[in-house]
Amino acid sequence: MRQLMMVERIMYVDAKTPLNCVFTAKINGEISEENFRVALDKIQKKHPLLRSKIDKSKKYPVFVEEKEIAAIPLRIFERKTNEDWLSESEKEWYRIFEEAKKPLAQLVWVKGQHISEILLVMPHCICDGTSLVTLMREILAVLDDPYVELGSYQTFNSVNDFLLADFNLKKKKRKARFYLMMAKLFFLTQRKSKKRNLGKNYVIHWKLNSETSKKITEKCKANRISVHALLCSVFMNSFQEIKGKQAKRKVISPVDVRHFVPEIQQDHLFAFAPTVELSLQKGNQDILENSKYIKKDLLQKIENMEARELLWMGEQMHPIVERMISMLKSSNGGHDITLSNMGKINIPNDHKNFKVESIISPTVAFPWLNSNTLVTTTFNQEMDFTFMSNEDFLSKEDSVKIKNKAMDLLIS
Template identity: 70%
Template structure:
């Protein structure tokens, strides 16, 4: 699909998601290997390679005798080993066609371990990562748990409703393709050049502060997501001044619109909504109320099935899209993915899930500003990612600090 190709980028550019869980207790290596085998058998995208030669565009093809999901074991030395190993995995290139598009890293300690799922973004979204972690922990706790496999979707045609007017939509698709080509012809490259070193700023809020933010949202009749968007956009404005765009890109789980894609399916497409704050109004709560209203209206109007189908007609300009994202400042401050409360159990027979660290990814785009937040066990957790050439790390920390001040004031 179009979005899969964008997140694939090209054969030599890794775009990997890393999702980390910290476990207290004993883990047996044989149980990890057994769990990975069951999970791989369930999810068809863990049994595919990317074929780049048979057709004009790359596509997934199932490999019958594919190797097991690799397990890399690292001795645990410090609390920050997860970050060091995440940085390594950002740059891991899944180029061996005999191996699946996934890897597990076990940072092995005597009493505490970290488990890192690593997958290319072209096969998974945030919901997929949560599903894989939940299934892994369940199988580590009870190896007899059964997982039901499901067939891989063949194409976007699988998602079209019976009354979809292909003839009418084709005219619209041709017009969009012409407009896209004209748009890319007019684009100028940024003077900032290529992206610098990728980094992540990570922080976790206490249950008290998490509860304070939740209570504030409820009392002011705004969603936590709207409050986060308004607070971070205002923080960008206060730190960056006129350079701030006052816009945020917000991914939405496609499963809300296409129930054939189940909650436990590994799938990559997440439609996005662009949200803005009023440049003449610095009141965070006013802007949060407007964002809540705008988000609701845009989600109600979203045609996810049509978006998937229309995207298939944009393949001729995918390389230009990717080139633009690598060289353009973009029109937004940050992509904010709020994954919400994670439904993963905390207590197991032989271990406990101590904490979850929100997913990280090192995008190759010039504007790679990405904020991911999750809530687990009453702690809100944040990962803020970018690159030094576009947003210096010190500036990202200043934005984070200002946003937290706005969230809790």
């Protein structure tokens, strides 16, 4: 048993609000239902969070490992079109994982004669992007060979497990009390807004072929910029072009916490991803110059990031989590979009019994007012994008315009 971390509580939202990630792999070949059951059983035995439920009877919610947890459900849907995965993903956004003895995960098999899509569905409060990739890689490995062993690991008990010996608890507690007091004062001065995300959530999905994707990486190498910095630059510019004065010229980018806390291993489920805010240079509209500026700014912010302290400090903020959630649901935010570049996906293309044709970037329907989110992945030398928002905050028509403008800038 352990209490949900602050960020897990934010992503949990509450018992009635779904906030799920859906990660999709498209495969070519034959798979047996029996092997699916074996794969789901093995990942559940490996990962403690897949044997856990959320107990809401305490002051703050806690994860409790269930001794008699049910198997991870497999839902099979007959594949009729190439877009079935999309409509099934949208259904799964709204699944509530609250049934007694049922795990915090679901698998959907969009089953075709030769082509199938596998949709992994999990509440965001137990996973980040790396977790989704790990689970999909493990599922595919066991689907191909049911005798593959995945091992197991012990989960942490609290964020105190990640603190180093030189962590000055007395000094940090004073700092935390000050931050908590300032946060409470901030919320006291804020008028409660009745604005909410009531529009229809949507996703726009597209893929760049390997030739175009290669040109982008070569362009980045030639100009000594990162793909991530270029993506940030082109999307901020595109928001400014389409939204004019409403554009914020800022993005939020999550960073994999495992870079800073190696005890959280690559194949462990974990939900906390520290974020950095990145912006365009004042008075500069040049895409490449802004990319250089963003790359330098990002590297500096990552270098200065104290991820262990952030984890610990978050735990001191539990008294104001509900106010944070309320603000996310009603605030326009100070950024244009949350941009998550997951990079090259570490999943093999070829297996003995099937081929992974493509990976579709994760989709999610945030309940926040500003739910603008872009996720990008690269698999088989092809860049893939999912762009999500809701009609009340950003119309789908404007999203398409922003996407088209960004791709023009990216490829030019």
